[in-house]
Amino acid sequence: MESKKKRIFSGIQPSGELTLGSYMGAIKNWVALQDEYECVYCIVDMHAITVRQVPADLRRRALGQLAQYVACGLDPEKSILFIQSHVPQHAELSWVLSCCTQFGELSRMTQFKQKSQQHADNITAGLFTYPVLMAADILLYQTDLVPVGEDQRQHVELCRDIAQRFNGVYSDTFTLPEPFIQRVDQGARIMSLGNPMNKMSKSDPDGCVNLMDPPEVIQRKFKRAVTDSETAVRYDKESKPGVSNLLTIYCAAAGKTLEEAEAEFQGQGYGVFKPAVGDAVIELFRPIREEAQRLMADKAYLEGLYRQGAERASRIAGRTLAKVYKKVGFLPR
Ligand code: ATP
Ligand code: LTN
Numbered sequence: 001m002e003s004k005k006k007r008i009f010s011g012i013q014p015s016g017e018l019t020l021g022s023y024m025g026a027i028k029n030w031v032a033l034q035d036e037y038e039c040v041y042c043i044v045d046m047h048a049i050t051v052r053q054v055p056a057d058l059r060r061r062a063l064g065q066l067a068q069y070v071a072c073g074l075d076p077e078k079s080i081l082f083i084q085s086h087v088p089q090h091a092e093l094s095w096v097l098s099c100c101t102q103f104g105e106l107s108r109m110t111q112f113k114q115k116s117q118q119h120a121d122n123i124t125a126g127l128f129t130y131p132v133l134m135a136a137d138i139l140l141y142q143t144d145l146v147p148v149g150e151d152q153r154q155h156v157e158l159c160r161d162i163a164q165r166f167n168g169v170y171s172d173t174f175t176l177p178e179p180f181i182q183r184v185d186q187g188a189r190i191m192s193l194g195n196p197m198n199k200m201s202k203s204d205p206d207g208c209v210n211l212m213d214p215p216e217v218i219q220r221k222f223k224r225a226v227t228d229s230e231t232a233v234r235y236d237k238e239s240k241p242g243v244s245n246l247l248t249i250y251c252a253a254a255g256k257t258l259e260e261a262e263a264e265f266q267g268q269g270y271g272v273f274k275p276a277v278g279d280a281v282i283e284l285f286r287p288i289r290e291e292a293q294r295l296m297a298d299k300a301y302l303e304g305l306y307r308q309g310a311e312r313a314s315r316i317a318g319r320t321l322a323k324v325y326k327k328v329g330f331l332p333r
Pocket of ligand 1: 011015020021151152189191200202
């Protein structure tokens with residue numbers, strides 16, 4: 001009997017190290033959803049090659065990301081954890097869906113506009129059709145909810161449009177997914193420590209804190225975090241974006257409310273506040289980092305894990321793809 005729980009799908013690219021942003025904006029929520037939902041969590045290495053990668057680094061990061069998923073509390077007994085390129089149905093469905101997606105729709109994607117500016121010398125077709133592969137990821141698993149950060153909302157909405165179109169033309173095939181965006185305390189985003197007007201992202205090494213950073217590196221990054229010329233530790237996103245971001249991080253890491261945090265640092269300057277935020281993050285990440293290091297030393301365990309994950313994923317994905325191939329009129333093999 002298939003479970004009646006709603007299904008969740010999400011993924012992160014192994015295009016850089018996991019950051020405090022991806023932890024608070026995504027993974028932490030994924031962990032919390034595991035009991036209530038049937039969860040499928042992916043390492044989307046095929047998405048990562050939409051911009052140039054060093055092959056050895058990509059391989060190392062994909063395995064490291066799996067270890068970090070588990071160390072963060074994603075439980076391979078409860079959830080399906082797998083690597084995208086190990087389940088061929090993703091590429092296969094992506095082709096069919098690309099024939100149900102308009103050029104104009106893809107041209108409107110904010111992430112494509114941004115990334116094609118950042119990688120102006122290498123604007124590939126893959127970068128352009130990235131959201132179609134993401135739609136395939138989601139639709140293969142008949143996903144109900146997609147927990148992502150705010151920046152991915154547009155992609156999930158496009159996925160829904162594609163699914164609706166396919167269902168309209170070929171009859172009901174795909175569950176219509178919804179974005180599931182949880183707020184990180186005050187804001188749905190963790191901002192860069194170097195420029196609090198931008199989101200913290202793994203492609204901005206100065207502004208981001210990585211899950212695997214050693215304590216002294218984390219502390220140094222927080223001490224250098226951009227704030228303002230006042231001294232009061234007070235939440236005001238408009239006039240004090242840096243301090244507000246640090247407060248958000250502090251509250252999430254230390255499990256405190258904004259009021260508690262503001263009271264705690266009342267009358268104290270940034271010289272006290274910034275290292276305290278650093279310490280809270282160090283303590284939050286310490287057990288995760290240690291567990292990830294331990295798992296990384298056991299390659300055989302990790303390989304077993306991703307093989308088993310791919311098998312489970314492929315069983316579900318295969319069923320959906322078979323339906324799709326039949327409906328679009330491909331001859332059975
Ligand atoms: P890149 O720099 O390559 O765009 P990224 O650091 O933004 O990468 P992703 O792999 O795109 O990371 O994001 C992983 C997940 O974490 C996504 O669901 C994304 O929405 C979420 N996320 C990433 N950064 C943040 C952030 N700063 N605040 C909240 N959520 C975030
Ligand atoms: N585009 C997402 C990563 C991603 C994803 C997915 C997220 C690829 N496929 C499917 C949710 C569901 C990103 O950049 N964070």
